[in-house]
Amino acid sequence: MAGGSPAHRGRTVTSKVLALLDAFSTRQPEMSLNELSRKTGLPLSTTYRLASELVDWGGLERVSGGGFRIGIRLWEVGAMAPLTASLQDLVLPFMQDLYDATHANVHLAVLDGTTALYVERITGRRSAKVNLRRGGRLPLHATGVGKVLLAHASEEFRDEVISAGLRRYTPYTIVAPGLLRRALTEIRRTGVGIAREEMSLGLTSIASPLLDAEGRALAALSVVLRASGQDVDRLVPAVRTAALCAARRLREQYRAPANGPLPATNST
Amino acid sequence: MAGGSPAHRGRTVTSKVLALLDAFSTRQPEMSLNELSRKTGLPLSTTYRLASELVDWGGLERVSGGGFRIGIRLWEVGAMAPLTASLQDLVLPFMQDLYDATHANVHLAVLDGTTALYVERITGRRSAKVNLRRGGRLPLHATGVGKVLLAHASEEFRDEVISAGLRRYTPYTIVAPGLLRRALTEIRRTGVGIAREEMSLGLTSIASPLLDAEGRALAALSVVLRASGQDVDRLVPAVRTAALCAARRLREQYRAPANGPLPATNST
Numbered sequence: 001m002a003g004g005s006p007a008h009r010g011r012t013v014t015s016k017v018l019a020l021l022d023a024f025s026t027r028q029p030e031m032s033l034n035e036l037s038r039k040t041g042l043p044l045s046t047t048y049r050l051a052s053e054l055v056d057w058g059g060l061e062r063v064s065g066g067g068f069r070i071g072i073r074l075w076e077v078g079a080m081a082p083l084t085a086s087l088q089d090l091v092l093p094f095m096q097d098l099y100d101a102t103h104a105n106v107h108l109a110v111l112d113g114t115t116a117l118y119v120e121r122i123t124g125r126r127s128a129k130v131n132l133r134r135g136g137r138l139p140l141h142a143t144g145v146g147k148v149l150l151a152h153a154s155e156e157f158r159d160e161v162i163s164a165g166l167r168r169y170t171p172y173t174i175v176a177p178g179l180l181r182r183a184l185t186e187i188r189r190t191g192v193g194i195a196r197e198e199m200s201l202g203l204t205s206i207a208s209p210l211l212d213a214e215g216r217a218l219a220a221l222s223v224v225l226r227a228s229g230q231d232v233d234r235l236v237p238a239v240r241t242a243a244l245c246a247a248r249r250l251r252e253q254y255r256a257p258a259n260g261p262l263p264a265t266n267s268t
Numbered sequence: 269m270a271g272g273s274p275a276h277r278g279r280t281v282t283s284k285v286l287a288l289l290d291a292f293s294t295r296q297p298e299m300s301l302n303e304l305s306r307k308t309g310l311p312l313s314t315t316y317r318l319a320s321e322l323v324d325w326g327g328l329e330r331v332s333g334g335g336f337r338i339g340i341r342l343w344e345v346g347a348m349a350p351l352t353a354s355l356q357d358l359v360l361p362f363m364q365d366l367y368d369a370t371h372a373n374v375h376l377a378v379l380d381g382t383t384a385l386y387v388e389r390i391t392g393r394r395s396a397k398v399n400l401r402r403g404g405r406l407p408l409h410a411t412g413v414g415k416v417l418l419a420h421a422s423e424e425f426r427d428e429v430i431s432a433g434l435r436r437y438t439p440y441t442i443v444a445p446g447l448l449r450r451a452l453t454e455i456r457r458t459g460v461g462i463a464r465e466e467m468s469l470g471l472t473s474i475a476s477p478l479l480d481a482e483g484r485a486l487a488a489l490s491v492v493l494r495a496s497g498q499d500v501d502r503l504v505p506a507v508r509t510a511a512l513c514a515a516r517r518l519r520e521q522y523r524a525p526a527n528g529p530l531p532a533t534n535s536t
Contacts, residue, residue, distance in 0.1 A: 013281035014321040021345050029348050053282040061525040069525070070348040072380060075387075077289050078346025079403025080297050080338040088401055096392040099364075112340060119343075122390075124364040133356055135347025257329040257337070 016042055017050055021059075021074070026136060030069045083110065084119050086254040087219060091210070094246040095122050095221065101238055104225040105130050107205075109145040111153065111217065112137070114161050116146040119219070128203060128226045141166050141180055142173050144195040144205030145220035151187035152209050152217035158184065172197045191243075192236055193220075197227050206235055208243035210250055218250055284310055285318055289327075289342070294404060298337045351378065352387050354522040355487060359478070362514040363390050363489065369506055372491040373398050375473075377413040379421065379485065380405070382429050384414040387487070396471060396494045409434050409448055410441050412463040412473030413488035419455035420477050420485035426452065440465045459511075460504055461488075465495050474503055476511035478518055486518055 011019075023031060023039040031039070037047040051068055054060040058073030079085065087108060095106045105127045108120035115137040123130065132138070140146035140161055150158060158181075166175040174180045187193040195205045207222035221243045223235055279287075291299060291307040299307070305315040319336055322328040326341030347353065355376060363374045373395045376388035383405040391398065400406070408414035408429055418426060426449075434443040442448045455461040463473045475490035489511045491503055 012321065014285050014318055015325075017282050017285055018321075018325045018327070024345065024348055026348060029350060029353070050282055053280065053286075057283075057286045059286070063523065063525055069350050070345060071525075072349055072351055072378070072385070074342070075346035075349035075352045076380075076385065076403050077292065077338060078343035079401070080292055080294060081340055081343035082297060082337050083340055084343045085297070085401060085403075093391060093393045096367075096390065100368075100392065110340075112344075117340070117344065122364065123361060124368065125361045133347070133353060135344050135353075255331070257331055257339075 144207030
């Protein structure tokens, strides 16, 4: 292993640095030098040299025992991403209003690849316990925000997600393509997507899209509450209203990038 | 300029990639290729090649007109930084409680270099307008959180900050070293730091530290409200209580890095 994998050859230094960052995940936020080398296919010496440069910069930090983890400087640089910064500035106050009115968890997600990427989250100690943080990802077909984002994506994108297979997370997850397609049509009609214990038993999510002027979903907003508790129907108008208000604000101010991160357009 | 600055030679590729990221700031979140090249001292061709690799990865995104800005992938990687992720998981619910009780802005900052780095923020539409977001920085001597972090730093660190000069932001900013030192001593005694219109006219901040077992300030929490409005004295116990609760939670779970980002220890 000292020479690294053959895949190492021909890679640019930049791609190696980025591979080091890619090695970290929310499931494995801390990695030893050996693990980093194995996961990236880079020789130990290269891994050590690049990781040390990242530590000096503040992008990685060392932990006792010799491990590495993501450092505060990368967090700081990432906080400048205009999409998430705009969502924070423009949408978060409306999410806070929704939290004030419901004391439920309030989530905001964007479509990224074929998953829902959670970019904002409000939770209080009275809210149902949801194991999720900013930067976390969940599947599209089993979550409220995911179904809303999927409903407003292109037909081709929906086909791609559905044909990749619909994994079952609970007995209530919709895994039949026909049923999911009908649910998505209904979401486009009503502007609201509900996931009743489809991702986690005991939790229901009510979601609504933030549409741009062309009808693309820039993001989706949801409340997540105990399935057994409050009346879901009662909260639907509140979620829809917050999403409409937030989308209006976002349309006034946010400028989409020339390419991505919103690859899918609403073709319906 | 086609050959770049002489400083370009001898730099590693990694340092060049990181210099590209360093070029962006909250004041200048979008940069043209020319601006990036000028700011980093890298030749245009190198700048273009490295920026393109970052775009392919998702760390930068292009905007119409040819500019670049930070992309969602860097945000996602940065969201894994354990300090900020722990603060989000462990401290944010207490901040939410404080918001529920006050409807004031609630801020959380850490010491980074010689500034206060804001890592969490809760604001509603009823809160006083504060122009600040996660990832923003403010000076230590003129803000509530900053004074609290400074009060709990080492004597050497305080000397360094004070001797670097205390810039005046408003007529109320404390710019006399002796006055500031007395204020910091008082903060260590009471556990609360108040900044009355010292950074921005019309805004008062009440802050309290989150101390680790060794008495170092891991972070500082504050409410920021209109100076003219509510009774400041009334909110002091609420801020202090939230900080004590949050610090207890943080001490149970968060493991500090082997080096940084908390260079200063409380030597008092």
